[in-house]
Amino acid sequence: MDKKMHDYLNQIDRYLKPMAAAERADIINEIKSEMLELEAQKGMSAEEILERLGEPRELAKAYMGEAIVKNNTFSLRKFSTMFAFYGLAGFTGMFILPIFSVLSVGLMFCGAIAPVAGIVKFLGFLVGIEVPWVMFQFGTYTAPAYVVFPLSVVTGVLLFAAGWGLWKLMIRYIRTVSLGKRKLQQQE
Numbered sequence: 001m002d003k004k005m006h007d008y009l010n011q012i013d014r015y016l017k018p019m020a021a022a023e024r025a026d027i028i029n030e031i032k033s034e035m036l037e038l039e040a041q042k043g044m045s046a047e048e049i050l051e052r053l054g055e056p057r058e059l060a061k062a063y064m065g066e067a068i069v070k071n072n073t074f075s076l077r078k079f080s081t082m083f084a085f086y087g088l089a090g091f092t093g094m095f096i097l098p099i100f101s102v103l104s105v106g107l108m109f110c111g112a113i114a115p116v117a118g119i120v121k122f123l124g125f126l127v128g129i130e131v132p133w134v135m136f137q138f139g140t141y142t143a144p145a146y147v148v149f150p151l152s153v154v155t156g157v158l159l160f161a162a163g164w165g166l167w168k169l170m171i172r173y174i175r176t177v178s179l180g181k182r183k184l185q186q187q188e
Contacts, residue, residue, distance in 0.1 A: 004046045005035050015060030027063050089177045104166035111160025118152025
């Protein structure tokens with residue numbers, strides 16, 4: 001089997017993505033065996049085989065249409081599983097994704113800016129210039145200028161770590177939802 005036929009099979013596989021993985025693999029294997037049979041028994045060239053099979057998109061549509069006709073039965077279990085998954089994923093996604101993405105980027109940005117502000121305050125202290133817009137304050141306690149830099153570095157590291165952790169949690173959430181969707185598609 002030459003490269004053209006492999007590329008053809010890959011195109012078919014791409015067009016069949018909405019189908020379950022097992023069903024898609026069966027279709028690809030069926031087409032592949034048809035190709036090998038035409039090549040071995042009838043001595044057809046790759047171009048002749050591909051011409052006989054037609055456009056990959058059209059062939060994939062035919063298989064998908066056949067699968068829809070075959071699996072047109074309604075299942076309350078399938079419906080409730082799909083409803084629960086998409087409802088939960090959609091509802092949590094409306095809150096988790098925007099909040100985690102904005103917070104994670106914001107915290108990482110603040111974590112990067114905090115040490116810079118500490119350096120500005122400390123350099124101002126060394127030169128004898130008051131930098132009133134940079135301060136480190138906990139409640140009523142305001143840290144002196146010479147302590148602001150180490151505190152800003154520690155705070156920057158903590159903020160950046162918190163942002164990075166939220167980013168990782170968001171990625172884990174997306175992967176979990178994607179895995180759940182794949183499992184749901186395989187059940188179909």
